[in-house]
Amino acid sequence: MISLSLKISLIVIFFSSTLLLAHTGVKNEDVMKRMNLMKSMAENSKILGKMLKKKIPFDLEQAKNSLIEISNLSKSTPSVFEKMAMDPKSESKMIIWEEFDNFRDLSNMLADDTLSAAKNLSDFEGLKPALLKTAAGCKGCHSRYRE
Numbered sequence: 133m134i135s136l137s138l139k140i141s142l143i144v145i146f147f148s149s150t151l152l153l154a155h156t157g158v159k160n161e162d163v164m165k166r167m168n169l170m171k172s173m174a175e176n177s178k179i180l181g182k183m184l185k186k187k188i189p190f191d192l193e194q195a196k197n198s199l200i201e202i203s204n205l206s207k208s209t210p211s212v213f214e215k216m217a218m219d220p221k222s223e224s225k226m227i228i229w230e231e232f233d234n235f236r237d238l239s240n241m242l243a244d245d246t247l248s249a250a251k252n253l254s255d256f257e258g259l260k261p262a263l264l265k266t267a268a269g270c271k272g273c274h275s276r277y278r279e
């Protein structure tokens with residue numbers, strides 16, 4: 133059993149680590165588009181992680197905005213992945229397009245979860261569960277569909 137605080141540290145490290153520009157040299161525009169969307173997902177998650185770690189002050193409006201932004205990005209995820217496109221630098225697995233309904237469901241689930249997290253968030257205490265829920269949504273998709 134990994135303790136909750138260790139879990140959170142790992143999540144924060146995951147979110148705060150310098151975004152390696154995995155997409156440097158990607159020529160395919162569709163692949164580029166989905167990588168950029170994912171980069172924005174990470175940037176917004178990183179803001180929440182920094183607030184949780186008190187590296188930046190807690191700001192309710194900013195936290196809500198980041199959650200709403202993640203929700204919007206999740207809503208757009210199926211549309212940027214819909215067209216099957218590949219690039220040597222891509223980390224997408226082919227099964228995305230074999231199971232696109234499930235891929236879409238996972239995107240919509242994260243969109244709904246982060247939108248309700250934004251609505252329910254009222255103080256610093258609520259940040260941890262909101263971030264855990266968000267991270268679970270990212271991981272749920274990455275573990276099946278990303279190399």
Ligand code: HEC
Pocket residue numbers: 151152153154155163166167168170171173174177202206209221222223224225235236238239242266267269270271273274277278
């Ligand atoms: C429904 C599926 C799905 C969800 C939800 C999802 N991702 Fe992704 N993500 C992917 C896939 C697939 C890739 C690989 C894209 C590629 O390289 O073609 C990826 C790639 C990434 C990358 C690397 C981008 C790059 O430049 O190579 C980051 C960072 C990332 N995701 C962050 C997140 C974060 C943070 C969340 C949650 C807030 C999230 N993702 C939610 C499917 C998802």
